[in-house]
Structures are given as structure tokens and as C-alpha cells.
Amino acid sequence: MKISVAAVPYFWSADTYKEFYQALAKTSVDIIYLGETVCSKRRSLKIQDWLEIAQQLKDHGKEVVLSTLTLLEAESELSYLKKIVLQSDYQVEANDMSAVQIASEANRSFTVGSAVNVYNTHTLTKLNQLGMNRWVVPVELGKEELRPIASKAIELNIEVEYQSFGRMPLAFSARCFTARHHQLPKDNCQFKCLEDEQGLLIKTQEGDSFAQINGIQTQSSKVVNLLNRSQELASTNIDIMRVVPLNPADTIEAINKLEESISTLSPDITFENNQNYEYCNGYWLQIEGMKYVQ
């Protein structure tokens, strides 16, 4: 079982990103996804900065994948996407069909991200013909539904990656919810999301957690936690357990815990700062995503 770290979904300063990846380089993580996947206005790091980080991680023996924007609307976003997809040093993660199109036309292989809808072996096979060699499973798909598709993936030589820790990406909108909360128009958002290291919690009027807003993205309020289920994932033919970053320190803690859980087969989900989070694992068990079952 390999461990991957998804692109940071939140907007951090250049220094925070750099320190985070320096720390990640020292962990046992196998694959690291880099880049901005949520909002094209977030540019604390330019493409050259990302490539420098990529090189440093590569030097530490990490596999680097350049990730891409999920919701692309403007032409400028498409040109930035093309630059990333058409560089030749790293594999890319396609989070929209536009990236699949650009990569397949250029005969490049690619990872398909969880926001591209692959719900059956027929879609998997078609994307494989176009160049997909790794598949990040849509967050809604649980183990029983996944099983036959993951079996097909073995036959097609596609690696299967499943989000096992972190908040799940649940929706993308034209609207920036962070700007809306601050009563600012999106075009003058003042980069308010830079103030929220892990997004903003939405609670019901009774205080139950509901969702997490992160710019135009809506995440699960609860943190998916399958740290104790690596064997179950392995027996469903999952090759890679994906960690979606929270804040830098807690992410590193969770990775260390996952590594320990995989190597010692210890069924334990706790890690330092554990008390700060509410957990869920419902999607994996094919029930409501927000539920947690012991």
C-alpha cells in the first residue's frame, strides 16, 4: 500500500507551502500532488515555484504529480492548464475533462482525479484507452461498488487511489462562498480565504457540523478517517491511500499514523491533535458520507 498526499485544497502563503513540503519530504509518503485545484486567483506560488518544489521532492525520492484546476471557465485558466499538462517532467492529475482532452491529444498518460465522474468499468476502460493510468475514486463510491471496478483496473494496469484521510471535496460552484460570507464580490474577494488555514465551518442552527467552505469549493465538515482500515482497502484492490491536507502539522501527524497503521496493521485512528476533528467513514461503508461507524 502506497501513501499519497493530495494537492493542498486551501490557500496558504508561499512560506507555509514551502515549509509544508520540506516537512513532507522527510516523511514516508510515496506520491505528492502539487498545485492549485480550487481557485485560479490563488497565486502565492507561480508555476516556476511549484516546479522548484517538485524538483526538491523528486530529489528526496518522491513521485510528484502536478494537479490541475477542477472548475475551469475562463480562457486564461485553460492556457495555464495547457502549460501544466504539456510540460514533460511530471505526470498530471486531470480534475476536469478539459485536462483529459489536452493530455490525450498530446499522447500523455494521466491520473484522473476524484471530480471526474467514473462510476463504472465502461467509463474506466474508455479513459484508459485515452491514457489514464491511475484513478482517484469519486468520494461517493464505497467498497462494494468499487470492488468490480477496481478488479477491472488491475486488468487494465490502472492504479486505484482512495481518499482515506482529510475533508472530502463535495461541490464546486461559480460562487465564492468565502467572499460571500465576508459580503464581498468574488471579483474583489481580498483573498479572504488566506485567513482560513482549513476553510470555514458551516454549522446548523443547532450547532451540528454541516460543511466546510473553501472559496468556490464546499468540503465535508467532517474529516474522513480510514487510517485503521488499510487492510480492508488493500483487499478491495486499492493501491494508494490518499491524504488530503488539513493544516501542515496535523497532516504530517496523520501521515505518520497511517504509515504506522499500514506497517504494524494496528487498527487505530487516533493521532496527535485528534480532538480537533470530527470523523466520518460513511461513504466507504456505503451509507451517508457524514456518518462514522466504529
Add this chain to the structure above:
Amino acid sequence: MELVCPAGNYQSLIKAVDHGANAVYMGLKNETNARNFAGLNFSDKQIAKAIEYAHKNGCKVYCAVNTYAREHTWKHWTRSVDTIMGSGIDTIIVADIGVMDYIRSRSDNFPIHLSVQASATNLESLNFYHRNFSIKRAVLPRVLSLSQVSMLARKSPVEIEVFGFGSLCIMAEGRCYLSSYLTGESPNTHGVCSPASFVRWEDNGSTLESRLNGLLIDRFEENENAGYPTLCKGRFQVEGRVEHALEEPTSLNTMAILPELKAAGVKAIKIEGRQRSPSYVASVTRTWRKAMDLINEQDKNVPSDYIDELANLAEGKQTTIGAYERSWQ
């Protein structure tokens, strides 16, 4: 421009055809379409009757097979496609590329419209579906601004259809899993959002509460209009403030920008609402027909009383141009 109206059932189809729809869209009675609600949609027998009535009156019929096929029940999707392709229907509306691939294995040129659920929001994405599946038309998600729609319509390799009126989905369609996070059922997997079977109303005397699978979505005072608890339209707490954190209960209405949509080369306007009543379909189709005739034949702006007529039919009795207008975003 073509007016495409919802036909949730046979009665609505008749109303839409009689009041001037150029095309109607429908679904089968199963999870293969994004309005898989009890009492809606068409049986095999009804399809034949519906197509006959519409075609006799010069109206086209489209069928949505636009959810994402599940592996265990893949046959439900292929059987639905087989039924539809043999029915005399004009077009299938599809989102799943596995399903598109199946259609193309049966026919090189059967017309496919790309469903809004496929979430194609840019030129390269449209190129993808055009080159791989020869789609004829794409329905754009309700996330683009007017200038983005115009740009796309000018460059697109396929016809463009946009939403004109009805329920306002604020997330990129086909990419929202909030409903299954809360209930286990989503548009992608079950063809439903905030499903009615999970809704509970609680009257506490002075307030009325709406819940979805136990979670409080909204709380209404006596003088407030209590709307259906669509999960993105409730009032929640963010940093201690109670607000419509995602969106207010409101409907989309693009009548005011129809001349711009026409000038951009948009081919068709879609009216949302297969779950609405036949009389609703009749009223909305009638008003939109008048508006489209003004635009198509005389290039006139739509008078504001048409827009007011529609506001009364809208969710929360208010409408918005939505994402088409940059300030909404």
C-alpha cells in the same frame, strides 16, 4: 432559438406541446435520469404515445439518460438506451461517457446531447465530447457568466443549450455530492438531490423547522415562507452568524438577457422543472413562448411584465439571473 420544456409526465408533455415548446425532455421510470421521483416519468408504453403526440404537433422529444451508471446495475442503463433508441425519439441526453460509448457502439450518428450533469464548462471539455462521441449539442452548467457563455457559444464545435428558467442549482452539476454526504443519495448515484424521503417538518408552535436526515436545514418564523429543504438553500451558522451561507431560496430567470444569449449564438433555452405540475409547465411555457417569439422574430427586448409573471411561479417568489451576472458569483 429553440424552447426546450420539461415533461415530467404525459399531462405535462401535452401542456408543453400545446403552449408552444419546440422540444420537450423526459425520462424513464428508473434511476437513469436526474429526476427519479415517485409519480414522475414515462413507461415504455407512454413513450410511444408521447412521441406520437409531440411529433404530430411539430415538437421534438428528448430523453434524459443522464445519471452515472452504476456497475452492479449497468444493464438498467443499456436497457434504457435500447428502449429509447428504438422509440423514435429525437435525441438522448447523456452525461456518463460509458453510456455514450455504448450508444456509439450501436450507432455512429444517433444524436447525443451532453447533459448538464457532465459539467462541461470550457472549450476543451466540449472538444473532448465532440471528438470522442460526436455529440451534437451541450447543455451548459449554471456556473458561467454571460460573457463566458457568449465566448463559449462563439467557439464551440457543438450547439449550445443553456438554462433559462427554474430551480437554481448553484453548484457545477454532476460535481456535487452534498446530498449523498447527508442522505446517502445524490444526483449522480440516484438521480435525486435532498430526497423527499429524508425530509421532516417539525412544527414547534412559533417556529417551523425543516430537516434533512435529522439535520436542521432551516427554521421559519410564522410570517416566513417555508420552502423545501434543498440542502444548499438553508440558513446556517458561519462564525457565529446565521445566514444563507450558500444560497437563498430563489429561482433562475434569464429572460432579461435573452437578446444577448441569442446574439451569442445560443441554440436553445431549457426550462427546468420536470417535477413541477402540468399547470406550472403550461404557464411557464406560454410566457416563454411569447418572449422567444419577440426575440426570434422581432429582435425586441422582453417586457418586464413577462418577467413579473414568472416571478410568481418561482421558488421563494424571487428570481435571479444567477451566475450569468458576475455580481451573483
